[in-house]
Amino acid sequence: MFADVVNERARVPVAGKSVIAEVREIRLAEALIRLGARLQLLEAETSLSRERIVKLYREITGASPPKGMLSSSADWFLTTQPNIHSSLFHSIYRKVRSFMPDDDRRATLNALIKSYQLYSETLKAHDEEIVLSFTRAWTLPRLFDAGVLRLNICDCCRGRFVALAGEDTSDFVCVLCM
Ligand SMILES: [Zn+2]
Numbered sequence: 001m002f003a004d005v006v007n008e009r010a011r012v013p014v015a016g017k018s019v020i021a022e023v024r025e026i027r028l029a030e031a032l033i034r035l036g037a038r039l040q041l042l043e044a045e046t047s048l049s050r051e052r053i054v055k056l057y058r059e060i061t062g063a064s065p066p067k068g069m070l071s072s073s074a075d076w077f078l079t080t081q082p083n084i085h086s087s088l089f090h091s092i093y094r095k096v097r098s099f100m101p102d103d104d105r106r107a108t109l110n111a112l113i114k115s116y117q118l119y120s121e122t123l124k125a126h127d128e129e130i131v132l133s134f135t136r137a138w139t140l141p142r143l144f145d146a147g148v149l150r151l152n153i154c155d156c157c158r159g160r161f162v163a164l165a166g167e168d169t170s171d172f173v174c175v176l177c178m
Helices: 001-008 021-032 039-045 050-061 079-096 107-125 133-144
Strands: 147-153 160-164
Touching: 021 039, 021 050, 039 050, 039 079, 039 133, 079 107, 079 160, 107 133, 133 147
Parallel strands: none
Antiparallel strands: 147 160
């Protein structure tokens, strides 16, 4: 199901052979690689060929991109530490996304990049471990859009937490209050 979510995203075509458009794609790919993006994410979000992406990845990181598909499982987001981090990240993301201009065709991606920078810089400043990787953060809104995850309000603290969409929401208690 996750593969469908990824493939559904329209690839942004590089107009003709515009050098400027390609430079823009390379800049975006570079920013994503520096945030720790995996190959599958880079292929979904940029119009660069796999060969170009792999070459760029090696140039920036000095290593080949890790092989293998992204995890399609939502379970990771529900365990204690990841749930706290993904709920925190999602609240930042929701706010940042709401400020994105309507004409931004990459609003979701740009909001993800900004939110992830805020999330990771805040944790670094407090010497806290960054539990949520950029690639995991990128899958979050997709799992929401696909109807796999949603936010539940905790009965105790009234905070919003990432939860499975199909579950009964009455008497929901978050991982912190539990
Ligand atoms: Zn709670």
